Structures are given as structure tokens and as C-alpha cells.
Amino acid sequence: MTDTTATGPTTQERAETDLTNRVLASFAQTGDERLHQLMRSVVEHLHAFIREVRLTEDEWRTAIDFLTACGDITDDRRQEFILLSDVLGASMQTITVANPVVDGVTESTVFGPFFVQGAPRIPLGGDIASDAPGQPCWVEGVVTDTHGRPVAGARIEVWEADDSGFYDVQYGDGRVAGRAHLFTDDQGRYRFWGLTPTPYPIPHDGPVGHLLAATGRSPVRAAHLHFMVTAPGLRTLVTHIFVDGDPQLAIGDSVFGVKDSLITTFDAQPAGTPTPDGRDLHGRAWSRAAFDIVLAER
Structure with missing residues (x-):
């Protein structure tokens, strides 16, 4: 029979609380204060x-079993635990906490x-595509600090x-395609x-994909282009730009990465439209986007 009282915890509640307290106490000798805090909170x-x-x-x-399957499918080309973190919103929440909003x-x-x-x-003006299939796109912008000063060599x-x-x-x-690095000018x-x-699904043939299917969620990410910008004395920026008008924006991004300020206009350019650098696209249509970047002080 369950031990219940009008004013105090039941025997079951006391047993559960006692176990939690004993586990918490087991970390009392942790020398690293931050590790101690993290372990107590996790427990x-x-x-x-x-x-x-x-x-x-x-x-x-x-x-x-699910976590074991995530480990089994992870290798040097695929990180299932990052996918799991992403689809649970843990990645975005960590980024939100670690990168406080600064106006501008x-x-x-x-x-x-x-x-x-x-x-x-x-x-x-170089090309990151390296023969990867897709419509050419010209991207340009300027990197500044919060005072509006240009950041040379970012x-x-x-x-x-x-x-x-x-x-x-x-x-x-x-193959190496669809990626590169460059530096800003003076x-x-x-x-x-x-x-x-263009929109695409995250890998969904593994345990994370099965989780999404079981919960009725789409694996598709909104169309985006990744940026990571670094410069001495300024906070490293990891971000995307998203395509204004992409129907996936209304449906939702599978990893919760969209922010309104990052939605960017990609202007469609009909075939034959002159390119900014005179490049011959051999009659292909293309697009262009402008994305100015402001870095916070470190």
C-alpha cells in the first residue's frame, strides 16, 4: 500500500528524492567548480x-539503444550527435546563450x-562551386565592426x-566543391x-531521421549558405543567409536555424544579363545577393 499523508512526501517520493541527493553528493569532491555545477545540473x-x-x-x-545507434552510424564524414543536437534545438539554444544579442x-x-x-x-570574385551542380550566384558585401569601421583581412x-x-x-x-575561404580587402x-x-533534407536514413519520422517532422532545411567570419579582436561569427521567398521558410527549418535578420534577397537574373565581373555564364540564368556583416567585439 502506498504511504500517503496530507502534509508530507510519500515513501515513494522520499525514495526518489533520496536517490537524487545521493547522486548529487557523489560529485562533492569535483575539483573543477564549473564541472561540478554542470554535473549537478545535469543530474x-x-x-x-x-x-x-x-x-x-x-x-x-x-x-x-537510440544513442548507441547514433554512435554506430557516426564516422569521419557523418556526425549523428550533431544532427540530434540540431533537431532538438539544443545547438541553436547553446548558440543563443553563448552569443548575446547586440544591436546591429x-x-x-x-x-x-x-x-x-x-x-x-x-x-x-573567385568561385567556390568548383563544378558542383546548381545555378550560379554572385554574393557580395562588406564586413564592419560595430562602429562601422571596415574590417580588412577578415x-x-x-x-x-x-x-x-x-x-x-x-x-x-x-571531391572538394561548394566550399572555400577568402579574405576581405582593405x-x-x-x-x-x-x-x-536550395532546400535539402538533413541525412535522415539513421536514428535521427527515424525520430523525425516518428514525430511527424520534416528533415528539410530551408535554403541557405554558410558563413564563418573571423578577425583579430572581434567575435567569431558563424551564420547563414537564407533565401527570401523560399517556401520552406513557412514550413519550418528542421534545425531551427532561421532568424529573420538573416533572410536575404536573391535577385534572379535572366540568362544573358551581364555579370558584375564580366564572367561568361554561357547563356545560363543566375542570381545575386548582398550580405553585409557586422562583427561584435570579442
Whole structure:
């Protein structure tokens, strides 16, 4: 029979609370104060969740199996735990907490699992596409600080999926396409050719995809182009630009990365329209976008 009283906890409640307290006490000798804080909070929230939903042992085993499957599918080209963090909004919440809003500063968004170190350098006006399929797109802008001063020599990493919805690393053949880095000029200006972004699904053939299907959620990301901008003395910016008018914006971005300030006009240019740098596109239509970047002080 359950022990209930009008004024105090039941025997069951005392048992659950006692267990939580004993686990918390086990971290009392943690030398790192921040680690101590993190472990205590993780335990408190995890135990509160288990108690709130009255988690069953079968459900906990299913959760363990799910996490094991995430580990099994992860390799040097695919990071299922980043996908999990993204679709739960944990990535965006961490970014939101770690990058406080500063008036006038370009907003941050998710890093994503497809950044690769060592992307080739291109000159100003160069092409990041490297024969990846898609419509050519001219992107330009200026990088400044919060005082409006141009940031010369800022390093800009850019990467994107091709028109088939894949990043180069997803092909597995060693190709490098749809990614590069460049530097701003003395006036903080940058420019390059890329591809007009299109919506695409995140990898959904693994446990994260099965989770999305089970919860009736779409794996599709709104069309976007990735940026990472670094400069001495200024806060590193990781962001995207999103395509104004993309129908996926109304449906939702699977990793919650969209911010209104990052929605950018990509102006369609009919075939035969002269390009800014005189490039011959051999009769192809193209688009252009302008994206000015403001970096916060570190």
C-alpha cells in the first residue's frame, strides 16, 4: 500500500528524492567548480525528467539503444550527435546563450555537421562551386565592426550544398566543391561566386531521421549558405543567409536555424544579363545577393 499523508512526501517520493541527493553528493569532491555545477545540473534535470514522465525501464532501454545507434552510424564524414543536437534545438539554444544579442550585430546560427577544415583559398570574385551542380550566384558585401569601421583581412569561410542537396563530403569520393575561404580587402569588402541555395533534407536514413519520422517532422532545411567570419579582436561569427521567398521558410527549418535578420534577397537574373565581373555564364540564368556583416567585439 502506498504511504500517503496530507502534509508530507510519500515513501515513494522520499525514495526518489533520496536517490537524487545521493547522486548529487557523489560529485562533492569535483575539483573543477564549473564541472561540478554542470554535473549537478545535469543530474537534477535528468532525474526530474524521469520522475515527471514516470519513465519505464523499457523506455530507458530504447533511449540507450537510440544513442548507441547514433554512435554506430557516426564516422569521419557523418556526425549523428550533431544532427540530434540540431533537431532538438539544443545547438541553436547553446548558440543563443553563448552569443548575446547586440544591436546591429549580425546574428549567429547553427554550425552544422558539414564544415571541413582546410577549404581552398579563392581570390576575391573567385568561385567556390568548383563544378558542383546548381545555378550560379554572385554574393557580395562588406564586413564592419560595430562602429562601422571596415574590417580588412577578415577571413570568410563559406560552404553550401549543391543543387542535388548534398555537400561535397557526402559523396565520399574526395571531391572538394561548394566550399572555400577568402579574405576581405582593405575596405572590408568581399565577393565570390557560389550556387543559389536550395532546400535539402538533413541525412535522415539513421536514428535521427527515424525520430523525425516518428514525430511527424520534416528533415528539410530551408535554403541557405554558410558563413564563418573571423578577425583579430572581434567575435567569431558563424551564420547563414537564407533565401527570401523560399517556401520552406513557412514550413519550418528542421534545425531551427532561421532568424529573420538573416533572410536575404536573391535577385534572379535572366540568362544573358551581364555579370558584375564580366564572367561568361554561357547563356545560363543566375542570381545575386548582398550580405553585409557586422562583427561584435570579442
